[in-house]
Amino acid sequence: EAQVTQNPRYLITVTGKKLTVTCSQNMNHEYMSWYRQDPGLGLRQIYYSMNVEVTDKGDVPEGYKVSRKEKRNFPLILESPSPNQTSLYFCASSYLSSGGSYEQYFGPGTRLTVT
Amino acid sequence: KQEVTQIPAALSVPEGENLVLNCSFTDSAIYNLQWFRQDPGKGLTSLLLIQSSQREQTSGRLNASLDKSSGRSTLYIAASQPGDSATYLCAVDAGANNLFFGTGTRLTVIP
Numbered sequence: 001e002a003q004v005t006q007n008p009r010y011l012i013t014v015t016g017k018k019l020t021v022t023c024s025q026n027m028n029h030e031y032m033s034w035y036r037q038d039p040g041l042g043l044r045q046i047y048y049s050m051n052v053e054v055t056d057k058g059d060v061p062e063g064y065k066v067s068r069k070e071k072r073n074f075p076l077i078l079e080s081p082s083p084n085q086t087s088l089y090f091c092a093s094s095y096l097s098s099g100g101s102y103e104q105y106f107g108p109g110t111r112l113t114v115t
Numbered sequence: 116k117q118e119v120t121q122i123p124a125a126l127s128v129p130e131g132e133n134l135v136l137n138c139s140f141t142d143s144a145i146y147n148l149q150w151f152r153q154d155p156g157k158g159l160t161s162l163l164l165i166q167s168s169q170r171e172q173t174s175g176r177l178n179a180s181l182d183k184s185s186g187r188s189t190l191y192i193a194a195s196q197p198g199d200s201a202t203y204l205c206a207v208d209a210g211a212n213n214l215f216f217g218t219g220t221r222l223t224v225i226p
Contacts, residue, residue, distance in 0.1 A: 004158070031212050042119070043204070043216040050212075058213065090158060094212060099166050101147040102212045106158035 002027045004107035006091050012113045013081055021076045021110050023091030031094045031102060032074040033058065034066065036087040037109075043090065049074055081114040088112075117142045117209050121217035128195055129225050136190040136220045138205035143183045146208040150179050150190050153202045153219065162203075163190070195224045 004025045013019055025032065033048035045058030049068040063085055065077040074093075078085060089110045094102040118141045128134050138148070147166050151159040163172045163179040165188070171180040178191040188205060202219040209215060
């Protein structure tokens with residue numbers, strides 16, 4: 001089954017304790033991205049990657065790191081989490097369709113709470 | 116910077132009604148517009164994608180239109196069902212796969 005998986009789905013941690021949220025896709029998509037979703041703000045892009053070893057900042061990259069060493073994996077790293085990073089995080093992958101647009105596939109989300 | 120607005124924020128309708136969800140965006144220079152459905156505790160499911168050169172797309176009971184010049188899109192749902200209850204999000208692709216999302220419309224279809 002074609003899918004984007006994220007782990008963990010739920011995480012409660014404390015301020016300053018490094019954490020990684022993994023994301024993996026099995027569709028051989030070149031493009032992957034991370035979003036956070038907050039009430040009243042909608043989804044905002046954190047980082048994206050056009051291909052292996054190619055990453056770039058989205059709209060809200062502060063406090064986050066990513067890496068793309070393999071095509072299928074795109075982990076999100078919080079080196080020193082803070083309470084304002086409490087949010088619902090989504091990973092997405094996409095491919096360039098025949099119509100010339102990128103069609104997005106989203107993971108199930110990771111709910112992170114930083115105390 | 117692109118801003119995407121969805122009105123109304125919430126909508127309740129009786130089963131069987133036809134309904135329209137609205138999405139507006141501030142910058143007409145878009146590559147495409149996509150409508151998603153989000154169920155509680157789950158990710159986003161793509162419903163329809165409209166290329167910038169297209170006016171509308173249809174899938175089953177769903178029809179999405181795009182008026183790029185006026186910065187508007189609508190999602191029409193025909194003969195609504197309780198299973199349609201979810202949050203509907205629109206997103207515009209400003210290029211380089213940089214999506215800007217609205218805050219969504221939470222739809223409740225009452226049996």
